[in-house]
Amino acid sequence: MVLIRKASLHFGVRYSYNLLPEKLPAVNPPAYFAVHSRFAPGSRIIVEGSILRWRRRFRKDREFSVRDIAGVALGPGNGCNVLYGRDYQILAKFAGSMEHADLMFLWLLQKEVPIVYAPDIWHSPAEASPEPEPVRSSALQQxxxxxxxxxxxxxxxxxxxxxxxxxxxxxxxxx
Structure with missing residues (x-):
């Protein structure tokens, strides 16, 4: 079974279900957070320390550790990103448009989980260069x-x- 396709990011399929974040958050993710759909109930991934729980509607929950994850395959714009294990079995799926998906990508990078064909601009806050960011206007966007x-x-x-x-x-x- 082949899970990895390079066409996902390079053919302009950016404005759909699996919209990947342009850049990752500048702060470290919290110890506990959940990746879930913004508009519809259903599956979600709950991260607690180094344990992940994939909760799906009408199916049994699946729980696994970050050590069980062999990598992440970024899916096409109309598909899902797949967390897969050592023998390429699917551990969990999530879309880039889900709430807190950017935290999930950052968390995976910090845990040194390989993300296949990740954009070059994605990096962890610890890897960030010491250059100061340009000053923004005093009116913060909410x-x-x-x-x-x-x-x-x-x-x-x-x-x-x-x-x-x-x-x-x-x-x-x-x-």
Whole structure:
């Protein structure tokens, strides 16, 4: 089984599900963080120290250590990045568009896990050059993310289905 393809980063498939970060964070990742989808519930990877837990919906959790990871294969723009083991079995999958994926890439680099065809500009904060960064404007940009509770998501989904059924009924009435 071959997991590695070079075409993933070099053919301009950048604006889709597996959008890789341009650069990695300048701070070290925390001891505990989770990589999860921004918009839909489902699978997530929880990092606790050197232990990873891949939680998937309707499937058994998979837990493994950083020592079990042989490498990371960066997937195409419409696919996933794959953490694979010594005998090339899939340990976990995650997309570059998932929340905290940049922390996951940085964490993997710091644990010296090889990332196949990683961009040259990715490096760990410890590897950063001592050059000072240019001064930014005094007005800091703030990023806000709207997160809906599960009950709100279910409510909006129900309203959407209700409106769809009304639309179909009106359409069939006119036909």
């Amino acid at each position: 990023q806000f993310i709207l997160r809906l509770k599960r009950s709100a998501r279910i409510g909006f989904t129900g309203i959407g289905w209700f409106l769809l059924l009304i639309g179909v009924a009106l359409f069939l009435e006119r036909v």
